[in-house]
Amino acid sequence: MIVGGVGGGMSAAARARRLSEDAEIVVLDRGEHVSFAGCGLPYHVGGEVPEDDLLVQTPASLQASLALDVRPRHDVVGLDPATRTLTVRTASGEERIAYDALLLSPGARAVRPPVPGLDSPRVRTLRTVADATALRSAVDAGARRAVVLGAGFIGLEAAEALASQGLDVTVVETAGHPLPPLEPELGALVADELRRLGVTVRTGVAATAVAHGADHDVVALADGTRVDADVVVLAVGVRPDTDVVAAAGIRVERGAIVVDERGRTSAEGIWAVGDATVATDAVTGERRPVALAGPAARAGRLVADQILRPATARPLPTALATAVVRVGDLTAATTGANRAALTRAGVDHRTVHLHPAHHVGWFPGAEQIHLVVHVAAADGRVLGAQAVGRAGVDKRIDVLATAIRAGFTADDLVDLDLAYAPPFGAAKDPVNLAGMVAANVLDGTLRLWYPEDVDDALATALVLDVRSGAEFAAGHLPGSLLVPHTELRDRLDEVVAAAAGRPVRVLCGSGVRSHIAHRVLEQAGLDSASLSGGMLTLRAAL
Numbered sequence: 001m002i003v004g005g006v007g008g009g010m011s012a013a014a015r016a017r018r019l020s021e022d023a024e025i026v027v028l029d030r031g032e033h034v035s036f037a038g039c040g041l042p043y044h045v046g047g048e049v050p051e052d053d054l055l056v057q058t059p060a061s062l063q064a065s066l067a068l069d070v071r072p073r074h075d076v077v078g079l080d081p082a083t084r085t086l087t088v089r090t091a092s093g094e095e096r097i098a099y100d101a102l103l104l105s106p107g108a109r110a111v112r113p114p115v116p117g118l119d120s121p122r123v124r125t126l127r128t129v130a131d132a133t134a135l136r137s138a139v140d141a142g143a144r145r146a147v148v149l150g151a152g153f154i155g156l157e158a159a160e161a162l163a164s165q166g167l168d169v170t171v172v173e174t175a176g177h178p179l180p181p182l183e184p185e186l187g188a189l190v191a192d193e194l195r196r197l198g199v200t201v202r203t204g205v206a207a208t209a210v211a212h213g214a215d216h217d218v219v220a221l222a223d224g225t226r227v228d229a230d231v232v233v234l235a236v237g238v239r240p241d242t243d244v245v246a247a248a249g250i251r252v253e254r255g256a257i258v259v260d261e262r263g264r265t266s267a268e269g270i271w272a273v274g275d276a277t278v279a280t281d282a283v284t285g286e287r288r289p290v291a292l293a294g295p296a297a298r299a300g301r302l303v304a305d306q307i308l309r310p311a312t313a314r315p316l317p318t319a320l321a322t323a324v325v326r327v328g329d330l331t332a333a334t335t336g337a338n339r340a341a342l343t344r345a346g347v348d349h350r351t352v353h354l355h356p357a358h359h360v361g362w363f364p365g366a367e368q369i370h371l372v373v374h375v376a377a378a379d380g381r382v383l384g385a386q387a388v389g390r391a392g393v394d395k396r397i398d399v400l401a402t403a404i405r406a407g408f409t410a411d412d413l414v415d416l417d418l419a420y421a422p423p424f425g426a427a428k429d430p431v432n433l434a435g436m437v438a439a440n441v442l443d444g445t446l447r448l449w450y451p452e453d454v455d456d457a458l459a460t461a462l463v464l465d466v467r468s469g470a471e472f473a474a475g476h477l478p479g480s481l482l483v484p485h486t487e488l489r490d491r492l493d494e495v496v497a498a499a500a501g502r503p504v505r506v507l508c509g510s511g512v513r514s515h516i517a518h519r520v521l522e523q524a525g526l527d528s529a530s531l532s533g534g535m536l537t538l539r540a541a542l
């Protein structure tokens with residue numbers, strides 16, 4: 001018996017059938033549709049994917065190909081582990097259904113914060129096909145203004161979709177930048193892209209109320225401003241949909257079902273997967289739900305093995321939470337731990353920023369990838385990575401996700417033998433380069449300083465700008481000394497005199513030239529460090 005017929009649940013059902021022609025497999029879902037492409041909903045709103053294409057399977061197709069007994073509009077309202085029965089509500093009343101083994105994959109619901117007015121019919125979440133259809137209908141009916149509450153992955157996909165349909169979109173986010181899991185210096189690039197798409201970005205502020213008007217709503221923000229909206233998308237996060245599970249006495253942690261490495265819950269004969277469960281972070285060990293389709297689908301498959309052939313079944317993996325999103329012409333992606341998670345977990349780490357081209361710069365169409373990689377200070381293990389750019393981002397993050405899963409170090413990244421021809425990469429791929437920079441930092445060849453050190457550097461050090469005169473003229477830190485890196489060896493005495501015993505903090509455009517300068521200065525006996533990611537990172541971080 002499977003509760004939840006979309007991500008994890010349907011994956012488990014299909015695997016279960018492939019393992020056993022004898023099992024009676026029943027899938028219950030309260031929704032109208034099963035096995036739909038939840039991840040495609042924003043693209044339906046934006047007119048890129050027709051509704052029919054979201055409906056990947058139907059109960060009839062699942063019966064035909066996999067002999068599954070799929071029952072939509074079956075709401076599980078009670079669960080009794082002692083008698084192994086479910087209470088199920090349908091249009092024709094309640095029934096009790098017995099099970100031998102039960103897999104729970106009830107997913108998550110949209111968080112509804114205690115903001116007055118969210119009961120307006122113009123406020124929609126984006127979780128079901130009906131939600132997407134309603135938003136699409138609002139667009140077709142001539143909605144002109146949209147407010148999206150929450151700038152997470154779903155919020156931004158909704159914002160882009162609505163903006164692409166000509167709506168005047170405002171995104172409201174309480175965190176300081178869109179896509180809060182991204183490092184702030186990358187989030188700033190996403191904010192710029194949203195603005196380029198014509199989206200108004202309101203970060204660091206919460207919505208406090210939605211006032212219902214005759215022909216539109218007005219969203220009030222904590223800073224006193226008000227935004228008119230014909231449609232409001234509520235996308236401030238999700239919470240596990242586990243009220244029935246908790247009421248049955250099954251152990252939950254902050255609402256999420258606790259499972260062991262075999263997917264077993266605290267109740268005999270009941271397993272759980274997906275957005276509704278607690279996952280263990282592969283890098284920090286932190287316990288939290290990970291609301292992503294890949295982990296849910298793969299866990300569903302593994303738990304089917306646990307139920308039907310436990311002797312050879314593999315345990316569930318820990319979570320890397322690798323994620324990717326398109327925002328306009330940009331791709332933003334993340335894997336493993338970010339700086340905040342590493343700091344929370346007390347993991348001593350080194351961070352490197354790079355801005356390499358996605359393929360060799362001299363081949364037409366090269367685009368910069370803005371890459372942040374964290375490695376363990378102790379042993380160089382790769383702990384996390386994020387990237388933003390117009391091309392090649394997904395490939396690099398997937399390689400880095402693989403590297404983290406494999407326990408690779410910075411040196412291993414240097415040694416990765418990755419495909420190269422000019423239209424695709426470089427002899428030193430961005431992933432190799434990240435390994436090289438991190439390895440240099442770990443063995444002391446490169447010493448970095450960071451945007452957060454800038455005030456201290458300006459107060460106590462000589463800030464040495466090694467870019468060209470033209471770049472310097474276009475904007476530089478106050479009080480910094482310009483010595484282009486090509487002139488540094490000849491003008492070393494000038495730098496030593498200007499430093500007057502103070503440390504030298506070097507910067508350039510992206511961190512490449514300042515690395516060269518740092519090596520010159522350090523070998524000349526100066527206390528030197530190179531700005532991580534250069535002005536590109538500094539501008540985005542400030």
Ligand code: FAD
Pocket residue numbers: 003004005006007008009028029030031038039040041042074075076077105106107108126127128154241244273274275276290291292293294296297
């Ligand atoms: P779900 O797929 O949500 O399935 C749970 C099902 O259980 C639901 O159909 C629900 O109706 C049913 N259910 C719950 N309680 C009961 C009950 N008591 N009785 C009967 N039925 C019940 N992830 C990505 O990795 N990449 C993406 O690009 C991405 N985009 C997304 C875009 C949107 C708009 C949304 C909403 C999600 C997106 N996700 C994405 C997340 C992904 O869809 C989920 O992580 C995944 O579907 C989780 O699978 P699940 O089985 O845990 O839950």
